[in-house]
Amino acid sequence: MPTEPLPTASPEVIEIERALSRITYLSTRARQHERLMALAGVPLDRAAVALLRQIADSEPLRPGELAARLGVEASHVTRTVQQLQKSGYVTRVPDPDDGRAQRIQLTDTGRQAIDRIREAGARGMQLALAEWAPEELRRLATLFHRMVDDFLTYAVEDEKEQQLPTT
Template sequence: MERALTRITYLSTRARQHERLMALAGVPLDRAAVALLRQVADSEPLRPGGLAQRLGVEASHVTRTVQQLQKAGYVTRVPDPHDRRAQRIELTSLGRQAVDRVREAGARGMQLALAGWSPEELRQLATLFHRMVDDFLAHSVEDESGQDADAQVGSA
């Protein structure tokens, strides 16, 4: 399973794959910009530091990417309702359209790749994949809290 995950990660993060997806979507953005747009689309407006944390990158990286996306009209800065000195990043209508086009192009690619799968196989895959991601995320939270998973098993 680890080998399959490594292969799918490699395939999905190749520069050529990204360029093909952007061409299909008609969106001229690099991988960092797309990742940031997707994160903003999937959440309420976030401060740049919150975006950096969710993306697992340095805040300066997010600041540069936000500046580029803001100049291109994909995002805007809005006041933080809890702290007027701070700003949050929000998608513009152009940003929402870009995310939608990228997701549609990705979905078309998956549909083509999995066209030979039965509806039942696709349902099983979706169910198990979501379960796996949830379990990985739960394990990741345990690791970040400083608790050793083996110690938790021993105390259960």
């Protein structure tokens, strides 16, 4: 099945992609993660932190839902959940919609850890954006949320399109 060529990106979109690539690189460097964990006093790897953040924002979720939201394989989530459960950060609870399934939720220890991680991250961001006016920060936050929502919508639609049977 032939694929359609991608539309040419506008100069603005190209600049946004470049900026996002730069900030992603800066924020995901191992040294940056280690520094953040040291400030927060939490000994977790990046995958565990990403999972805790997702659970904190929408708990409790089934492991498959967590995998879909993080864009990873379910086996990665299963392994990370097992590690977090052994360390006391998460627990499994019955799924109220399906007695055979379980959902993952934060424990008090997990909630405290994610709060410390977010606080440490926010302090660093506050220093970096100290010269920005409150209205600029509000606009940036609104636009970032809108962009993420649009990315998620596109990802879901793209995934559905790829699953359509070919005739």
